[in-house]
Structures are given as C-alpha cells and as structure tokens.
Amino acid sequence: MLRVVQISKHFGQIKAVNQVSFEVKAGEIYGLLGPNGAGKSTTIRCLSGLTVPDEGECLINGYSIHSEPIKAKQHLGLVPQDLALYQDLSAHENLQFWGRAYGLSGQVLKERQATVLEQVGLDKRAKEPVKNFSGGMKRRLNFACGMIHQPKALLLDEPTVGVDPQSREHLLNAIESLKQQGTAVLYTTHYMQEAERLCDRVGIIDQGKIIAQGSVAELRKQMDEKDLITLEGQFDEADKTKVADFEVIECSPQQMRLMAVNASGHLSELLARFQPQQIHQASVQQANLESLFIKLTGRELRD
Numbered sequence: 001m002l003r004v005v006q007i008s009k010h011f012g013q014i015k016a017v018n019q020v021s022f023e024v025k026a027g028e029i030y031g032l033l034g035p036n037g038a039g040k041s042t043t044i045r046c047l048s049g050l051t052v053p054d055e056g057e058c059l060i061n062g063y064s065i066h067s068e069p070i071k072a073k074q075h076l077g078l079v080p081q082d083l084a085l086y087q088d089l090s091a092h093e094n095l096q097f098w099g100r101a102y103g104l105s106g107q108v109l110k111e112r113q114a115t116v117l118e119q120v121g122l123d124k125r126a127k128e129p130v131k132n133f134s135g136g137m138k139r140r141l142n143f144a145c146g147m148i149h150q151p152k153a154l155l156l157d158e159p160t161v162g163v164d165p166q167s168r169e170h171l172l173n174a175i176e177s178l179k180q181q182g183t184a185v186l187y188t189t190h191y192m193q194e195a196e197r198l199c200d201r202v203g204i205i206d207q208g209k210i211i212a213q214g215s216v217a218e219l220r221k222q223m224d225e226k227d228l229i230t231l232e233g234q235f236d237e238a239d240k241t242k243v244a245d246f247e248v249i250e251c252s253p254q255q256m257r258l259m260a261v262n263a264s265g266h267l268s269e270l271l272a273r274f275q276p277q278q279i280h281q282a283s284v285q286q287a288n289l290e291s292l293f294i295k296l297t298g299r300e301l302r303d
C-alpha cells in the first residue's frame with residue numbers, strides 16, 4: 001500500500017534522508033524509530049507530497065505521490081506532528097472542514113464524524129471550541145481529522161508526543177483498530193515502548209539512514225540474546241582490557257557499555273574487576289529496540 005523506493009533529501013550539507021526504502025502492507029503497522037533529527041518527518045513529508053525528494057520515488061497504492069498526486073492522495077491520510085486544527089471551531093466543525101476537504105458530504109460525513117469522535121473518546125466534547133481542549137485532546141482530534149475519510153494508508157508523525165497517559169491509550173487503541181480494519185499505517189516515534197507494542201515491523205533510522213529493519217523479534221535476534229550493561233563512573237582506555245571477554249560497545253571517561261548473555265548473572269563478578277570507588281552506578285537492560293540502537297550507534301534513542 002505504501003512504497004518508499006531509495007529516497008534521498010538534502011538540505012544544504014545536511015543529508016536529512018539518505019537512500020531510504022521500505023514498504024507497508026494493508027493491515028500492517030510499520031514503525032520508523034529514531035532520535036530527534038533522524039529524518040522521520042522528512043520521510044513523511046516526501047510520502048505525503050509536501051516535499052519532493054532529490055531522488056527516489058514514493059508510491060501510495062501504486063500511484064506516485066509526485067507524478068499522480070490526485071490519485072495517490074485519495075488513499076492517503078496524514079496526521080502531522082504540528083496540530084492542524086482551527087482553535088475557534090468545535091471538534092465537530094474541524095472534522096466537518098477536513099471531511100469536506102477530503103470530498104465527504106451529507107449523511108456519509110455525519111456518520112464518519114460520529115464514528116471518529118467516538119473512536120478517540122471526544123464524542124461528549126464534540127460541540128466545544130478546540131481552544132478549550134487539553135493538549136492530549138487536541139492530539140486525539142488531530143488524529144481523527146487525518147482518518148475522517150477512511151484512508152487505506154495513514155501517515156502518523158509522532159502522534160503521542162506530549163500527551164497524557166489517557167490520551168495516549170485512546171490513540172494507541174484507535175491505531176490498533178485501524179490495523180484490524182486493513183489500514184496500512186506508517187508510525188514515526190522515538191518512544192521505543194510504543195514501537196514494540198504497536199508495530200509489526202520497525203525500521204530504525206539514524207542520520208537519514210535506515211540502519212536496521214525487521215519485526216521486533218527479528219531485531220531482538222540481532223542482539224544475539226545479549227543484555228546491555230551500563231556502568232557509570234570513571235574509566236580510561238586501559239579498563240577495556242579488564243573486560244576483554246565482554247562485547248564493549250562504548251568506553252568514555254564517564255560511561256562504559258558492554259553486552260553479555262545473562263548479564264545479571266555476571267554483574268557482581270564484572271564489578272569486582274574495577275576499583276570499588278570507580279563505579280558509581282550499574283544497570284542491566286534486556287535485549288530490546290533501545291539496546292539495539294545503542295549497539296548500532298553507541299548513542300541513546302532520546303539523544
């Protein structure tokens with residue numbers, strides 16, 4: 001339903017997106033996971049036709065967003081990171097505006113307004129002006145506007161940034177029910193837990209490039225079932241020789257990161273190799289998307 005073929009986009013010297021390719025099938029949620037500035041929004045902008053890539057192609061249900069934009073956009077919904085709402089209008093009126101913009105009218109539009117308001121839990125607040133809403137409620141309405149026309153493919157650009165837990169749950173449930181109905185969803189986030197919960201497949205993006213791609217289970221396997229150990233304290237290069245039997249990911253003056261199978265079982269023996277005052281803190285993290293990102297880049301997702 002969504003195909004991104006080898007797209008690149010430069011802004012001056014910055015390679016915002018660099019040879020990115022992926023596909024999202026009907027009924028699939030594909031997560032694009034990466035830190036701030038990784039290239040997620042630029043990829044979404046290319047897919048939605050707001051930005052033209054320097055090279056490559058974006059297809060929606062087989063139609064090129066650049067050479068056949070009208071046909072392509074019939075199947076596409078976009079929930080942008082910045083709210084696209086009229087603050088003085090009610091939730092109902094905002095949905096009416098966006099529904100009409102997508103070509104809906106009459107009874108069909110009325111029914112869709114009622115359905116999506118219920119899906120995002122705003123049916124009881126539908127007549128109030130949006131300026132009275134909390135940030136989370138506005139995010140939920142922003143999401144409802146993007147799916148009012150029941151698109152076959154939906155682009156969600158960090159839809160849960162800054163929302164309260166209740167709104168987050170509403171949004172995640174609504175996205176899961178879209179998947180059940182066969183919608184292809186592209187979901188960008190830098191929240192690893194959300195990607196693990198929602199996504200059938202994930203692409204990890206950093207500095208414009210997809211550095212790992214697959215199901216969450218496949219990506220975990222790339223960690224060889226190894227856990228991540230983070231030691232905080234004071235280190236120098238010579239300390240690496242003390243842990244030569246571990247896989248050392250990073251050794252900076254304040255932090256050392258290592259990988260090992262069954263790390264908890266080895267932790268006390270590992271700590272005994274250092275001077276007691278040298279280590280201030282030690283933690284173990286099981287193999288997950290965040291530890292894979294650290295393994296591949298030496299940095300944390302939230303950087």
Ligand SMILES: Nc1ncnc2c1ncn2[C@@H]1O[C@H](COP(=O)(O)OP(=O)(O)OP(=O)(O)O)[C@@H](O)[C@H]1O
Nearest residue numbers: 011014016034035036037038039040041042043190
């Ligand atoms: N219009 C633009 N002009 C110049 N640079 C840009 C422009 N848009 C994006 N960039 C740069 O391209 C890179 C990728 O930005 P992008 O917004 O795609 O990242 P992101 O992964 O969506 O980040 P975030 O999670 O912060 O939204 C960044 O270095 C950004 O500063």
